[in-house]
Amino acid sequence: xxxxxxxxxxxxxxxxTVHALKNINLEINDGEYITLMGPSGSGKSTLLNxxxxxxxxxxGTYLLDGKDVTNLSETELSLIxxxxxxxxxxxxxxxxxxxxxxxxxxxxVFAGIGRAERKQRVQKALNSVGLSHRAxxxxxxxxxxxxxxxxxxxxxxxxxxxxxxDEPTGNLDTHSGSEIIQLIEEMNRAGLTVVIVxxxxxxxxxxxxxxxxxxGAIVEEIRK
Amino acid sequence: xNPLDMLMFALNALRGHxxxxxxxxxxxxxxxxxxxxxxxxxxxxxxxxxxxLATLGSNLVVxxxxxxxxxxxxxxxxxxxxxLTLEDLAAIRTRVPRIRRTSPLTFGQALVxxxxxxxxxxxxxxxxxxxxxxxxxxxxxSFLPTGDPQRGSPICVIGTLIQKELFPNLNxxxxxxxxxxxxxxxxxxxxxxxxxxxxxxxxxxLIPVASAMKVFNVTSLFRIFIExxxxxxxxxxxxxxxxxxxxxxxxxxxxxxxTQDSVLASFNKIFRALTLALAGIAGISLTVAGIGIMNVxxxxxxxxxxxxxxxxxxxxxxxxxxxxxxxxxSLLSLLGGITGLISAQFLVRLSLKLFPKLPAAVPDWAIVxxxxxxxxxxxTFGVWPxxxxxxxxxxxxxxxx
Numbered sequence: 001x002x003x004x005x006x007x008x009x010x011x012x013x014x015x016x017t018v019h020a021l022k023n024i025n026l027e028i029n030d031g032e033y034i035t036l037m038g039p040s041g042s043g044k045s046t047l048l049n050x051x052x053x054x055x056x057x058x059x060g061t062y063l064l065d066g067k068d069v070t071n072l073s074e075t076e077l078s079l080i081x082x083x084x085x086x087x088x089x090x091x092x093x094x095x096x097x098x099x100x101x102x103x104x105x106x107x108x109v110f111a112g113i114g115r116a117e118r119k120q121r122v123q124k125a126l127n128s129v130g131l132s133h134r135a136x137x138x139x140x141x142x143x144x145x146x147x148x149x150x151x152x153x154x155x156x157x158x159x160x161x162x163x164x165x166d167e168p169t170g171n172l173d174t175h176s177g178s179e180i181i182q183l184i185e186e187m188n189r190a191g192l193t194v195v196i197v198x199x200x201x202x203x204x205x206x207x208x209x210x211x212x213x214x215x216g217a218i219v220e221e222i223r224k
Numbered sequence: 225x226n227p228l229d230m231l232m233f234a235l236n237a238l239r240g241h242x243x244x245x246x247x248x249x250x251x252x253x254x255x256x257x258x259x260x261x262x263x264x265x266x267x268x269x270x271x272x273x274x275x276x277l278a279t280l281g282s283n284l285v286v287x288x289x290x291x292x293x294x295x296x297x298x299x300x301x302x303x304x305x306x307x308l309t310l311e312d313l314a315a316i317r318t319r320v321p322r323i324r325r326t327s328p329l330t331f332g333q334a335l336v337x338x339x340x341x342x343x344x345x346x347x348x349x350x351x352x353x354x355x356x357x358x359x360x361x362x363x364x365x366s367f368l369p370t371g372d373p374q375r376g377s378p379i380c381v382i383g384t385l386i387q388k389e390l391f392p393n394l395n396x397x398x399x400x401x402x403x404x405x406x407x408x409x410x411x412x413x414x415x416x417x418x419x420x421x422x423x424x425x426x427x428x429x430l431i432p433v434a435s436a437m438k439v440f441n442v443t444s445l446f447r448i449f450i451e452x453x454x455x456x457x458x459x460x461x462x463x464x465x466x467x468x469x470x471x472x473x474x475x476x477x478x479x480x481x482x483t484q485d486s487v488l489a490s491f492n493k494i495f496r497a498l499t500l501a502l503a504g505i506a507g508i509s510l511t512v513a514g515i516g517i518m519n520v521x522x523x524x525x526x527x528x529x530x531x532x533x534x535x536x537x538x539x540x541x542x543x544x545x546x547x548x549x550x551x552x553x554s555l556l557s558l559l560g561g562i563t564g565l566i567s568a569q570f571l572v573r574l575s576l577k578l579f580p581k582l583p584a585a586v587p588d589w590a591i592v593x594x595x596x597x598x599x600x601x602x603x604t605f606g607v608w609p610x611x612x613x614x615x616x617x618x619x620x621x622x623x624x625x
Contacts, residue, residue, distance in 0.1 A: 049619055052537070054536070054537060054618050054619055055619055074541075074542050075541050075542060075543065078536065078539045078540060078541045078542065079539060079541070080539070081536075081537060081538065081539035082538065082539020082540075083539065085539075087537045087538070089622065091530075093530055093531075093533070093534040093537075093622065095531050095534070096240075097236060097237070097239065097240040098236065106535075106538060107538040107539060107540075109225065109226075109229045109233065110225055110535070110538070110539070110540045110541075110544055111225070111539070112225040112226060114226075115226075115229075154538070158538075158539070
């Protein structure tokens, strides 16, 4: 469960202070499916990064599963990201020199999970995104849709409770884009909390709950 | 996280930019090679020189006229010493117990000629026992005969170079050689021996000591060699020699005694210092290699910025990021170091083939030090790039493409 209270995020750009997020209050329950929409510069990506513990709010409090994570150290935050959060990016961010299986394996390697268990979980994760036959392919041998599916497998392999996707279809054609969305929705149906940042209304409308941002503030919230 | 996994991750990253990795490894390899090779050659030179000195015999005492305060260096004259004479030698020979043999030495340069050929060379005046004391070998004829050192017979023994230069197509035995204004019959030719501690034994004419004193018109000796019965007698022989010479020289301590021990020790020290200096100079190239590693790592960090962002996003701890890049730098330097050691061993073998006289050998401490320093260099120069990676802001890192 994500509880954001009075979250502000300010950037210093030269002399000027930019208010990227202004007093955001948002609660997301476990297993919810929510999209963040808004024009570029509206603060939707910043909000996602705050939820993912990649960015520190300038003020306000963030409770993740009831635990205050606002003022944790870098190392403690990395542990939260490792165990509770899965990220999906617009540009996939696969490590180019590693094949699909090794990319999926990466979080578990650094988490110190044993070799045998890693192998098993990689297989399962690749299976769940329908890519077990491409396990030994390098990213440059995969299509955009396949790359994003590898990235999804990597995001869920540590068994997080929250899946955060920043424009996951922004770099894909319509067909593979909708496949990716369906895959993410499948993960949601399996129990994952899903937050998708998008400016594509057709994707935004699929979620049960839609939050629209403008100039760093929530301007509209629609629940189906 | 498992250290082996970290190693594999780093190795994989290095393979991601093979050319750069190999080039910076070569830098370390050259550094290590030069350190190890130069120390090996320095050690070889040390062993060679001290071995050469040791062939002079460890039971040997050399008497020099004049008093010096330091041993091992060339003697600097202090005051006006008494000459060393043949009478001094006779006194030592008769009065010092437990000596095996003695031999005087006078030394000068003279023009030696045979028919129309002539050559400026070293002329040494000595006695028959010089042959054994200096481990000389005769290839033809015989050495100077034993007899009264006061009697100067007109006979000589020549080195191989003299034979080659003056008797190109002739058996020199029995021929008459002019040394300065005097004539000497050649009775022997030395075996080629080459340079030995300052003397070119091939470019040399040996004549009886009394004859040499006549040729050079001197009454004093340049050196007296005394060989003790055994190494353990050396100290008592030295004491006795000093006492007798003091008594004969108006109660003045005006001679210097050199034993091979002190010479050996000095040479050892000099060569150790030289080897260390060489290693130090070569060490500079290791520093250069370290900067090469830093450069490669900095390029790697900046090139892999998105990857670093991703590592942070998937929950890799900052410490692990530092460790990952440090492992990479250490691997570079360690692999380079090992390559360098192998190539140094190869070059040392090669030098042994080319110069079998120089017993070049890689000392164990050089291997350990070179590898240690290489690894240290990798880690030292890897810290900054690694910290830079770990401090990167993940959001900005992910935004870079």
